[in-house]
Amino acid sequence: MCSVWGCVGFTHRSIRMADSLAAVVLAAGSGTRLWPLTRLRPKALCPVDNVPLVDLAVERARTVTTAIAVNVHHGRMALESHLAGRVHLSIENDRALGTAGGVGRLRSWIDRRPVLVTNADAWLGHDVDLSGFVSGWDRERIRLLVVPGGRRSDFGDRRYAGCALMAWRDVEPLPDEPAGLYERSWRSAYADGRLDLVDHDGPFFDCGSATDYLAANLAASGGASVIGQGAIVEGDVVESVVWPGGHVHGHEHLLRAIRTDDRVTVLVR
Numbered sequence: 001m002c003s004v005w006g007c008v009g010f011t012h013r014s015i016r017m018a019d020s021l022a023a024v025v026l027a028a029g030s031g032t033r034l035w036p037l038t039r040l041r042p043k044a045l046c047p048v049d050n051v052p053l054v055d056l057a058v059e060r061a062r063t064v065t066t067a068i069a070v071n072v073h074h075g076r077m078a079l080e081s082h083l084a085g086r087v088h089l090s091i092e093n094d095r096a097l098g099t100a101g102g103v104g105r106l107r108s109w110i111d112r113r114p115v116l117v118t119n120a121d122a123w124l125g126h127d128v129d130l131s132g133f134v135s136g137w138d139r140e141r142i143r144l145l146v147v148p149g150g151r152r153s154d155f156g157d158r159r160y161a162g163c164a165l166m167a168w169r170d171v172e173p174l175p176d177e178p179a180g181l182y183e184r185s186w187r188s189a190y191a192d193g194r195l196d197l198v199d200h201d202g203p204f205f206d207c208g209s210a211t212d213y214l215a216a217n218l219a220a221s222g223g224a225s226v227i228g229q230g231a232i233v234e235g236d237v238v239e240s241v242v243w244p245g246g247h248v249h250g251h252e253h254l255l256r257a258i259r260t261d262d263r264v265t266v267l268v269r
Contacts, residue, residue, distance in 0.1 A: 021113060022069070022110045022113040022116070024071065024106055025054065027042070027054050027071060027120035028073035029043060029074060031043030034207070034213060037260065040262065046207070047228065049226055050228055050244070054082070060128045067113070069087060071089075071105065071106070072089060073097075074096065076091065092105065099179075100180055101175055104179070107174070112168045113168065114168060116134070117164040119206070121162075123205045134165065137196070140194075142195055143197075144160055144163070144198065145160070145161040146159060146197045156197075163200075213258070214268045218239060225239060225240045226242070227242045228241075230244050231248075234249055237254045238253075238255045240259065241259070246259045246261050256269065
């Protein structure tokens with residue numbers, strides 16, 4: 001699933017993680033760039049190939065641990081209802097705390113365990129198993145899953161792909177206030193040579209924009225349009241997504257579009 005990049009001279013040791021690793025799924029964001037889709041449902045509940053993004057993230061985490069927390073803020077009621085009884089919920093009432101603050105708020109639940117942090121809006125392909133990503137991690141350096149970045153690079157020529165492993169020593173100082181992991185932790189760790197960058201050899205879309213959200217759906221379906229349960233399609237639909245309950249009338253031709261369940265249409269050009 002992945003290969004180590006940039007770790008010359010680093011010796012791995014095998015560690016049993018299944019009963020000691022905590023996972024935090026970050027799902028509190030507002031999804032501003034995905035508007036107007038996120039006016040209708042929180043970004044974490046937007047479906048890729050008819051599965052909500054947060055469900056894909058939870059199942060991704062479940063490949064390496066059963067101790068999973070999800071933070072929520074925007075779309076709180078919908079996410080609470082969707083996730084109730086399945087995971088530990090961290091409610092950010094007054095304001096979203098960002099990536100570092102979201103993990104920091106969970107400090108007492110994490111309780112000195114190492115942490116897998118994964119973004120709800122990251123799509124990494126079908127049936128992603130993170131055991132290869134976790135295997136051999138030394139619990140000392142911060143390990144990040146990355147892909148070739150091009151103009152969107154975060155670390156050298158690599159771009160963060162939505163999964164990180166952090167030791168307790170790096171989690172403990174995180175604030176319980178709005179802050180980002182890159183600014184509070186990863187930037188200095190990169191400068192100090194404490195980042196372990198691991199290449200993901202599959203697809204990656206962050207689903208933060210309509211362009212990437214549509215691309216993730218088409219990658220998941222092999223290029224075919226994705227039609228949700230209960231959707232009515234009477235017109236032509238090409239390389240598009242129709243949400244559950246959506247309706248495409250006979251006179252309509254959707255090309256590279258996203259149709260919601262209340263006739264909102266987003267064109268991706």
